Amino acid sequence: MKATIVAAAAAVLAGGASAHGNHRHAHRALFEKRGAVKAERDVCVPSCTTIYSTIYGEPTWVQPPPKPVTPTAEPVVEVPTTTEAPVVAVPTATAPPTVPEPITEICPTPGTYTFPAKTIVVTETTTVCGATSTEVPAGTHTLGGVTTVVETATTVVCPVATTETQNGVVTSVIKTTTYVCPSAGTYTIAPITTVVPSVTTVVVPVVTTYCPGTYTAPALTTTVTETNYVVVCPFTSSEAPALAQPTSAPQEAPEAAPQEAPKETPQAPVPAGLGAKNGDLWxxxxxxxxxxxxxxxxxxxxxxxxxxxxxxxxxxxxxxxxxxxxxxxxxxxxxxxxxxxxxxxxxxxxxxxxxxxxxxxxxxxxxxxxxxxxxxxxxxxxxxxxxxxxxxxxxxxxxxxxxxxxxxxxxxxxxxxxxxxxxxxxxxxxxxxxxxxxxxxxxxxFNYETTPDKAxxxxxxxxxxxxxxxxxxxxxxxxxWPTAGVCNGVACPGVEAQRTALASIRQVxxxxxxxxxxxxDNWKEPGACGCERSWGSSSCFGA
CATH class of the missing domain: 3.20.20.80 (Glycosidases)
Incomplete structure (x- = not known):
């Protein structure tokens, strides 16, 4: 699945941003002074190159609120007879999604969860509004839209995702926008500007297109250690549609039987030479x-x-x-x-x-x-x-x-x-x-619930x-752990915070x-977190 998480935009935008939000450590720019370029996608007229703006968050803990599902039965929890985490049978929705959006599920308590496989068929190219989310500090932020680089005066026609508010209800829509670029340069078309008083998770609509094909979300068994943890089951594969007649209605494939969670993960032998040999620093x-x-x-x-x-x-x-x-x-x-x-x-x-x-x-x-x-x-x-x-x-x-x-x-x-x-x-x-x-x-x-001593x-x-x-x-x-930047929840940067965090990591x-x-790395951009330059830690080790 792509790093930006696609979800039902109307539900996300109307429901608010209750999910955990974080920026990731931007090593994409590690060698940017040596010619790295942004990913490009051509969607405009041939005389311009369009780059879709992407907001990066670490989806291990950056998730949009899950779509509501109607369970076929209450979750069945096996009462453990040992200290092992409970095995929970997770209910599935009563109807498949019409497009292969990632399925989000809440794991309410720590335990081992099994999600069955799901397959759907898309018979024609479908464009919908998706959403991506990111945590931003207090201030004014311009997000989303389509950034277009043109070499001369050009009229650009692009699909853009934006929001509309009617009677207090915010919905996302896709509009085809004609934009006149008066001269060579970089133009951002139809971004959304938002002002937030404090650190906030902001949800931005994006254009998402699904081509015809068969999409499968594989069965997944996962162990979680947090409460109300959100698991995303993405549709990771597609192939030419199995239906010969495009007028036929898509049929849902039979669900795979839930898999039993393994009690123990087999471990291969550790290759010789890995890990510290003489202490707690590798x-x-x-x-x-x-x-x-x-x-x-x-x-x-x-x-x-x-x-x-x-x-x-x-x-x-x-x-x-x-x-x-x-x-x-x-x-x-x-x-x-x-x-x-x-x-x-x-x-x-x-x-x-x-x-x-x-x-x-x-x-x-x-x-x-x-x-x-x-x-x-x-x-x-x-x-x-x-x-x-x-x-x-x-x-x-x-x-x-x-x-x-x-x-x-x-x-x-x-x-x-x-x-x-x-x-x-x-x-x-x-x-x-x-x-x-x-x-x-x-x-x-980047986990806003982690203090330095728990790193x-x-x-x-x-x-x-x-x-x-x-x-x-x-x-x-x-x-x-960074020494400078903005606080991410209870995770605040600083010289002493770095010493505490690195000592915790070293000990554990x-x-x-x-x-x-x-x-x-002072040659990097500071990034939205203000922290990207400030990870140097030699002083913590007496170097």
């Missing part, structure tokens, strides 16, 4: 960039890496191969007795070897091939969440990378890393079959859930996490 992320985004010299890298080693870390996580990362950071790691977690970074749409930046990174790793330093190869950083790759495309790239690096002697473990929602909202079984461990990026600051418990909970997704060991490739799950990051 890895630190490191990017060899100065505050202005230019590349650090070899001497500057040597000084940084020596400090990381002196702080007690055993490994470095690097994201890509640019800025002479492999010879400089790799050389400093060898000199200081540190291991490496290497990566293939995907910063734009194009999740295959045809993407020149991907091909260049694979070639650089093959030429470098100092595998005795490498603990793990991570293909992609939040590539699913950012919609740079589909599941199939990412699986194909992992397979290709394994083949290419294997041809020059690398036989160590592989993984990909993403936020939890990207795994939960997609069928990632094809990826699970290719990787040795599953890794996540988990930042407790370790939060990250551990995310790792535990990740271990169930593929039935393989799970680790965290990014976790930290230190040997399995990579801390983010060694230094502040």
């Amino acid at each position: 890895a630190m992320t490191y990017t060899p960039f100065r505050t202005d985004g230019t590349c650090k010299s070899k001497q500057e890298v040597d000084e940084d890496v020596a400090k990381i080693k002196g702080a007690g870390f055993e490994a470095l996580r690097i994201y890509s191969t640019d800025c002479d990362t492999l010879p400089n950071v790799g050389g400093a790691a060898r000199d200081n007795g540190l291991r490496l977690i290497i990566g293939i970074f995907i910063g734009q749409k194009g999740c295959d070897n045809g993407n020149p930046t991907v091909a260049a990174q694979i070639s650089a790793l093959k030429a470098w091939k100092q595998w005795d330093l490498v603990d793990l190869c991570v293909v992609g950083n939040e590539a699913l969440f950012n919609q740079f790759c589909s599941v199939g495309e990412l699986a194909a790239l992992i397979s290709h990378t394994k083949s290419e690096l294997g041809s020059v002697g690398y036989n160590g473990p592989f993984s990909t890393t993403d936020v939890m929602a990207a795994y939960q909202n997609n069928d990632v079984s094809s990826i699970c079959s290719l990787i040795d461990v599953l890794t996540i990026n988990a930042h407790a600051y 370790g418990d939060f990250v551990k909970g995310q790792i535990d859930i990740a271990a169930e997704i593929c039935g393989k060991p799970a680790y965290c490739m990014e976790t930290g 799950v230190g040997p399995k996490v990579t801390f983010f990051s060694f230094h502040d």
Whole structure:
């Protein structure tokens, strides 16, 4: 499922914003000074390029209010005879949706829930109003709309989603708008401006189109540890419609029988070399960039890496191969007795070897091939969440990378890393079959209910859930706490807050996490949270 969550816009907008809202940590911009571009979609006249504005939130805990369903029976709760969480049979709606909108369900109490599979058929292209939500700080915000870049004076015709208010009732509508761009430039068509007095979850309508096909929401069994937790069951697949006659009414496929929740998730052996060996500090992320985004010299890298080693870390996580990362950071790691977690970074749409930046990174790793330093190869950083790759495309790239690096002697473990929602909202079984461990990026600051002293418990909970997704060991490739920015509920940034949060993480799950990051990234934009530059944590470790 896409990172922005589609829901019944009228219900969402009329019902208010009661869902948890959070921004995510914006690593999409990690290499933006090196040519990353936004995803584009052409919907206007041929002389312009249209980019749909997307509001990013972390859907693990950013969800629109669930659509009301009429249960066929009351939930059946088995009274546990041990300390295990209860198994709850979840009722389904009495009628299928007319379009494959993600199905939202409330899990009222902690326990293991099973949601049956659902299949629907769409016989003709259907465009509806969906919705996306994001948490914004106090102030005036312009959201949504369609942003269009034109190279000359152009008349643009675009579908836009907007809202109308009649008799106090807010509904969302799709309108075809003709907009005259008087000269070259960037124009945002039909955005919505809202003023909020405090931190608020704002819901914005979006245009959502479903093509003809058969859509399936797979059966899902999940264990939740929170009350009133919202689970989204997305329709993740489509194919040519099975109906030969377009005039036939769509028929709902029979529901699959509910699956029993497994009592225990089988765990594969942990690959040798992963995790801290001599204490509670395993890895630190490191990017060899100065505050202005230019590349650090070899001497500057040597000084940084020596400090990381002196702080007690055993490994470095690097994201890509640019800025002479492999010879400089790799050389400093060898000199200081540190291991490496290497990566293939995907910063734009194009999740295959045809993407020149991907091909260049694979070639650089093959030429470098100092595998005795490498603990793990991570293909992609939040590539699913950012919609740079589909599941199939990412699986194909992992397979290709394994083949290419294997041809020059690398036989160590592989993984990909993403936020939890990207795994939960997609069928990632094809990826699970290719990787040795599953890794996540988990930042407790973006959960507005988590105080710094509980950050370790939060990250551990995310790792535990990740271990169930593929039935393989799970680790965290990014976790930290910002020193500056706005408060996100009870999660407030600050120097002391960072010290408290990182101490909690280190105590609870230190040997399995990579801390983010060694230094502040002042070349980044501050972001809506005002925090994106301020994750440097070297002082917390005496570095």
